[in-house]
Amino acid sequence: xxxxxxxxxGVVQPGESLRLSCVASGFSLxxxxxxxxxxxxxxxxxxxxxxxxxxxxxxxADSVKGRFTVSGDxxxxxxxxxxxxxxxxxxxxxxxxxxxxxxxxxxxxxxxGTMVTVAS
Amino acid sequence: xxxxxxxxxxxxxxxxxxASISCRSSESLVYSNGYNYLDWYLQKPGQPPQLLxxxxxxxxxxxxxxxxxxxxxxxxxxxxxxxxxxxxxxxxCMQAVETPLTFGGGTKVEI
Numbered sequence: 756x757x758x759x760x761x762x763x764x765g766v767v768q769p770g771e772s773l774r775l776s777c778v779a780s781g782f783s784l785x786x787x788x789x790x791x792x793x794x795x796x797x798x799x800x801x802x803x804x805x806x807x808x809x810x811x812x813x814x815x816a817d818s819v820k821g822r823f824t825v826s827g828d829x830x831x832x833x834x835x836x837x838x839x840x841x842x843x844x845x846x847x848x849x850x851x852x853x854x855x856x857x858x859x860x861x862x863x864x865x866x867x868g869t870m871v872t873v874a875s
Numbered sequence: 876x877x878x879x880x881x882x883x884x885x886x887x888x889x890x891x892x893x894a895s896i897s898c899r900s901s902e903s904l905v906y907s908n909g910y911n912y913l914d915w916y917l918q919k920p921g922q923p924p925q926l927l928x929x930x931x932x933x934x935x936x937x938x939x940x941x942x943x944x945x946x947x948x949x950x951x952x953x954x955x956x957x958x959x960x961x962x963x964x965x966x967x968c969m970q971a972v973e974t975p976l977t978f979g980g981g982t983k984v985e986i
Contacts (some may be wrong), residue, residue: 788978792976799978799979799980799981800969801968801978802974802977802978804976805974814974818974820885850924854971855926856935858929858930859906859910859912859914859934860912860916860971860976861926861930861971862914862916862926862969863924863926863935863936865925867923868923870934
């Protein structure tokens, strides 16, 4: 079964760091563009970052550039999001998602998300 | 960034009725290959978004044929030919023609 499972969320103070993980099963993560998307409860989703780990390509939203780093480990079939210098406005549910091949980057598989709360 | 604008904000329908959601983009979503990089998602309560329609008009695997997507360029529409109780949730359009990928504000569909 094709599946994504996120972990690593929690409650931190402003300025602290967290590392999120996204474990893929049923497919090879490195063969796809993989995304991080976040959503503040009650609001619409917001794209955060993406990676094509086989080629080492990464892209970030301006709001997280320089603070967040996306990476992949093909041996563990896992994607990571290292989040540094966290701000209150980074509070959200963080989802990982797979961009479909041949689907114009449509996000065809999503994890259930992990909650990140940044509060003092 | 490309701005995605959805209407209406909410929709209350009777089972069996048709429903239509509009999505407009601030720039053309036609990619260099001629396809419209516009997708539709449904987010049911407590769940992540699920893909319904990709490349403007293609139903994702397992999506009932009562869902259809039309449009090109900057104007797109999602139609549900006969709403069922399981279709409640928030519908989002998303452009994937360039990063940052951007979503519409959502349309809440209630029965």
